[in-house]
Amino acid sequence: MSNLYVSIIEAEADSRDVLAKLCEGCGWNVKAFASIADFTGAKHKREYQLLLVSMPDGAHASDVDPELAALRSWRQNHPQTQLVLLVPDTLS
Numbered sequence: 262m263s264n265l266y267v268s269i270i271e272a273e274a275d276s277r278d279v280l281a282k283l284c285e286g287c288g289w290n291v292k293a294f295a296s297i298a299d300f301t302g303a304k305h306k307r308e309y310q311l312l313l314v315s316m317p318d319g320a321h322a323s324d325v326d327p328e329l330a331a332l333r334s335w336r337q338n339h340p341q342t343q344l345v346l347l348v349p350d351t352l353s
Contacts (some may be wrong), residue, residue, distance in 0.1 A: 266307050269293040270300050271315040271347075280313065297328040301335045308339065315347040 262297065267289045267321045271277035284291045290307075294300040314332065316325055336344065 263288040263290070265289045265311065266309045267291050267311045267313065268300060268309045269313045269315075270295075270297055271313075272296060272317055272348050273315075276315065280315075283337050284313075297332050312342050312344050313347060314344065316349065317348045 265288075267284050269277060269280045269284065269291060271280055271293065272295055274295070277295065281291045281293045285289075289311075292305075294303065300312075332344075336342065
C-alpha cells in the first residue's frame with residue numbers, strides 16, 4: 262500500500278465503488294463520500310493528497326455552485342491537496 266491518500270466524492274454508489282476500486286488497485290488509500298457536504302462535514306484523520314470530485318451528470322453550473330463554494334472554503338485550509346473535478350460534457 263502506498264502513502265497516497267485519496268478521497269473520492271461521487272453521488273452514484275456504483276460509480277463511487279468503481280472509482281474506489283480503481284484507486285485501490287493502484288495501491289492508494291481511499292475514502293469515498295456520496296457528496297461534497299458529506300466530505301466537508303466529516304472529521305478527517307489524515308490529510309488527502311488527492312481529491313477526486315465527480316460533478317453530477319445533467320446538472321447545471323448553478324446547481325453545483327453552493328457545493329463548490331463549500332469545497333472552495335475547505336480548500337483554503339488544505340491548499341496542499343490536489344483537486345480534480347470530473348465534469349461530464351453535459352454540464353452547462
